[in-house]
Amino acid sequence: MEMQASAPTPPPSHGGEAPTKKGLVSTLMEATLRSSSFKEDSYFVSSLKDSEKKALEEFKCRLHKSDHFSNAAPDSKAPHVSMWGIPLLGGDERADVLLLKFLRARDFRVQDALVMLEKCLDWRKEFNADGVVDEDLGFKELEGVVAYMHSYDREGHPVCYNAYGLFKDKQMYEKIFGDDEKLKKFLRWRVQVLEKGINLLHFKPGGVNSMIQITDLKNMPKRELRVASNHILSLFQDNYPEMVARKIFINVPWYFSMIYSMFSPFLTQRTKSKFVIARENNVAETLYKFIRPENIPIQYGGLSRAEDVQSGPAKPASEFSIKGGEKVNLEIEGIEGDATIVWDLVVGGWDLDYSAEFIPTAERSYTIAVEKSRKMVYGDAPIHNCFIANEQGKLVLSIDNTNSRRKKVAAYRYVVRKSSSILV
Structure with missing residues (x-):
């Protein structure tokens, strides 16, 4: 049994201790x-304004006449001056994306964009940017x-x-x-x-x-x-x-x-x-x-460790929020005997109490304190733990924010597998 990530929780409002004087x-x-x-540009030429399309065409015409291009390959109809492996002339749609970036940076003033592009080409050659x-x-x-x-x-x-x-x-x-x-x-x-x-x-x-x-x-x-x-x-x-x-x-x-x-x-x-x-x-x-929290480094309130990036796409996490004065219990149910539960949990900023316990299904069995209640403070690493269940039951993760008035964002994920197949 493996958790599926829930839909992202909308970011909470920024309440809290606002300064009395706005700086x-x-x-x-x-x-x-x-x-x-x-709003990022789509770079579809069809979505450009008429004036922007005209500027792009004029930009291309001026590039053909530019010394940087006319001197690059005199025997070629489409000089092979390129950036990041993309020929800037010759009809490649990727070139349109690059040229539009220079135009956008200069508010579609063609001459200014041309000067910027030429200086950039000179700098890349002098700096040997392609080989760095x-x-x-x-x-x-x-x-x-x-x-x-x-x-x-x-x-x-x-x-x-x-x-x-x-x-x-x-x-x-x-x-x-x-x-x-x-x-x-x-x-x-x-x-x-x-x-x-x-x-x-x-x-x-x-x-x-x-x-x-x-x-x-x-x-x-x-x-x-x-x-x-x-x-x-x-x-x-x-x-x-x-x-x-x-x-x-x-x-x-x-x-x-x-x-x-x-x-x-x-x-x-x-x-x-x-x-x-x-x-x-x-x-x-x-x-x-x-x-997403599974893609944010642990030092910034996420679940991603440096070594995780080398091992393929991150396992998705579920996001939730904890209101000020609230206690949240996350229940991992349906756990069979001889199963290992591995979980990760992080709360942005922490400053709350956390504990974990296993509650067996059988009436006469005792609740097991997997992790005793402890204060989690700002800067603490995410929780990463595992527990081997010897009988059926559920794992309950308790996040106690009752001593704080501030809402916090949080994320968790878990995997439940037979103990013989688990890798921690």
């Missing part, structure tokens, strides 16, 4: 709530910690996580950013991570043509990383237009307004419209809105 962070969070999602994915840049200690791809969102976008709290350590900061050469090498590694994510995109009309970026601001040394952050931001905006469908900031500190004001002049209005803001106490609540 930039609160305003941005409210804006996030007002707009349920960013296969390079060993020697940042093993940063992999899976500072910047990494991890699973997909609910709509199939690959998700890239960024967390720079590691550089709060002065020694680590000096090791990575101590001089210009080290900074250049780090930027190359960061581009490598991005290129790996782009290789997961479809570049087809109606397909998955962008990714989700999640940036964890916890312990981020804002002053020290200013130079590196500006380089990364400028490099990505200039050379990777419309590659991000949504930018989610989590563990946002009170001083986020200072960080935002530092970056704001470099950001387009369209980029700003993709922002989602989450304070420390509602990280899971925010991420569940966009990503």
